[in-house]
């Protein structure tokens with residue numbers, strides 16, 4: 001029997017792996033995935049208009065009434081998976097223990113299935129939405145250059161379409177205890193943090209390691225990194241964090257101030273929601289064990305809260321590591337995305353649909369610490385919300401790009417219910 005979980009299992013067996021170094025783009029696997037979708041969602045494929053852009057990115061239009069169009073997004077591609085360490089092979093799509101297992105099960109073929117299944121069921125019931133519903137399934141979100149999302153956004157813009165809102169992956173369910181809340185929560189992420197890479201450089205005469213001088217280039221770069229690590233940027237007040245904190249505080253009994261910021265600082269996942277983060281990620285020094293490096297370079301990867309610019313964080317790093325005598329410069333930078341609204345008709349509908357699909361979870365405005373394809377659509381969407389409507393995220397999220405990626409079958413149905421309720425409620 002065909003069920004959403006067997007369809008998801010089939011999609012996982014399509015090895016739509018992008019960015020596997022040195023390997024050609026697996027065209028046949030994407031074609032296979034398109035065929036499975038067409039076969040398993042026949043009503044969607046007879047009622048919706050379908051268009052392909054950039055080779056493999058799919059755009060569907062479900063023609064509805066006069067209301068402002070909406071956009072639901074997912075990506076078809078997945079990151080590579082090593083064969084070892086998995087309970088079941090990563091591309092087996094094994095259904096066992098109440099879960100569908102495999103690469104892409106959570107990130108994010110589950111959402112692709114949830115969106116399509118919701119549409120399929122509604123069409124079968126004779127339902128027509130009261131506004132156009134667009135679906136966009138990109139094919140290289142995990143790659144360094146997201147050409148699919150860029151092409152789709154351009155195409156929709158050229159057609160003159162403007163969306164009331166878009167929903168893409170990203171706001172995850174979380175344990176309430178992380179915030180001291182009695183109830184578990186799920187984020188509706190209102191924005192994505194900005195991104196910057198700062199290069200640290202120190203020069204030196206180099207020489208033989210048997211007669212080392214003091215303060216070599218490598219020592220100075222390490223001191224700079226240590227100084228920045230000891231003095232992370234302070235929590236930064238911005239509208240997105242403020243909304244997150246106030247929604248969270250309201251749900252903590254008798255909370256006045258309540259050390260919430262301190263509590264959040266103690267966990268990397270929540271700490272990243274209240275401050276811009278700086279992570280040292282690369283260092284290049286001498287290439288021989290007995291040679292002092294004449295040039296050392298390191299990289300700091302920065303994720304910026306809305307309102308904090310890359311230049312401001314660079315200046316902060318320079319000040320903090322001033323005494324070490326290193327040079328710093330920005331090599332890549334973009335600001336956080338616009339903060340979407342938490343008021344109005346559509347936000348209320350989204351919140352209600354979440355409450356109905358995940359009744360034990362409080363929807364909380366959040367901040368996406370990573371990036372999604374939806375950022376390329378900010379020019380044609382009034383608001384963008386990042387939501388992964390699956391309660392099992394609390395336990396399985398860490399497996400997302402790692403081993404044993406999976407989604408519970410129960411959560412897959414929560415996702416379907418969310419999109420179905422939302423489309424019906426417009």
Ligand SMILES: [Zn+2]
Nearest residue numbers: 075107108169
């Ligand atoms: Zn993803």
